[in-house]
Amino acid sequence: MTEVLTRVLGWAGLLAVAAATAYALFGVPADLNQGDAQRIMYVHVPAAWLAYLSFGVTALGGIGWLWKRDLRFDWLALAGAEIGVMFTFFTLWAGAMWGRPVWGVFYQWEDPRILSTTILLALYIGYLLLRRLTDDPVRRANRAAVVGIVAALDIPITHFSVEWWRGLHQGPTIGSPERVLDPAAPGQFVLTLLAMLAAFTIAWAYLVVRRYQLAAVQARVDEAARRGSLAAARAAAEGGVPRVVTE
Numbered sequence: 001m002t003e004v005l006t007r008v009l010g011w012a013g014l015l016a017v018a019a020a021t022a023y024a025l026f027g028v029p030a031d032l033n034q035g036d037a038q039r040i041m042y043v044h045v046p047a048a049w050l051a052y053l054s055f056g057v058t059a060l061g062g063i064g065w066l067w068k069r070d071l072r073f074d075w076l077a078l079a080g081a082e083i084g085v086m087f088t089f090f091t092l093w094a095g096a097m098w099g100r101p102v103w104g105v106f107y108q109w110e111d112p113r114i115l116s117t118t119i120l121l122a123l124y125i126g127y128l129l130l131r132r133l134t135d136d137p138v139r140r141a142n143r144a145a146v147v148g149i150v151a152a153l154d155i156p157i158t159h160f161s162v163e164w165w166r167g168l169h170q171g172p173t174i175g176s177p178e179r180v181l182d183p184a185a186p187g188q189f190v191l192t193l194l195a196m197l198a199a200f201t202i203a204w205a206y207l208v209v210r211r212y213q214l215a216a217v218q219a220r221v222d223e224a225a226r227r228g229s230l231a232a233a234r235a236a237a238e239g240g241v242p243r244v245v246t247e
Contacts, residue, residue: 009202009206010206016199017199021042034102043094049197050083051088053201061077062146073141074137079215088124089121091117095117119158131144137222
C-alpha cells in the first residue's frame with residue numbers, strides 16, 4: 001500500500017470514529033434501564049471484535065510463515081498481536097466501566113467471558129515476550145507461529161463462553177443467527193453499534209498497515225546491524241592472525 005493510500009486510510013478511520021462516537025454520545029437516546037452507562041457498549045463490543053480479528057490475523061500470519069517461510073507473514077503476525085493486545089486491554093477496561101454501574105462490580109473471576117478474555121490477553125502478552133527471547137528472525141518466527149496458532153484456540157472459547165457456561169454476561173443479543181433479523185435491541189441502537197464497528201475496523205486496518213510497515217523497517221535495520229557485526233568480527237579475526245615474516 002502506497003504512502004498516500006495509507007494516509008487516506010488513516011484519516012478515514014479517524015473521521016469515521018469521531019463521527020460514530022459523536023452520534024453514539026449525542027444522537028442516540030440513552031437506554032431505558034441502564035441509562036448512559038449503556039453507551040459504553042458502542043466501544044466495548046467493537047474493541048472485542050477487533051481483538052478477535054487481530055489475533056486471527058496473528059494465527060493466519062503464523063500459518064503463512066510455516067507454509068511459505070516468508071518473513072512478511074511474521075511481520076503481519078506481530079502487527080496483529082500488538083494491536084490485539086491493545087484492543088483486548090481496552091475491551092476489559094470498557095467492560096469494567098460498564099459492569100460497575102450495571103452489575104455492581106468492576107471484575108468477577110467467576111464470569112467465563114471475563115476470565116477467558118483475561119486469559120486471551122495473557123496468552124498474547126506471552127507471545128510478544130517470547131519474540132524477545134532471540135534475535136534470530138527465523139527461530140523467532142518459528143516459535144511465535146506455534147504459540148500464535150495455539151493461543152488462537154481461546155478466541156472461540158471466549159466468544160461462545162456465554163452460551164456454554166452461566167455468568168454475569170447475557171447471551172447474544174445481536175450476533176446469534178436467530179437474532180440477525182430480529183435483534184433484542186432497538187433498531188437505532190443496533191445501527192449505531194454497526195456504524196461504530198465499521199469505523200473502528202477502518203481505524204484498525206490503518207494501525208495494522210502501519211505496524212506492518214514498522215516491522216519491515218525494523219527487520220531491515222536488524223539485518224544491517226547483523227551484517228555489520230559479522231563484518232566487524234571477521235575483520236577483527238583476520239587482524240588478529242599472526243603474520244609469518246619471510247626473507
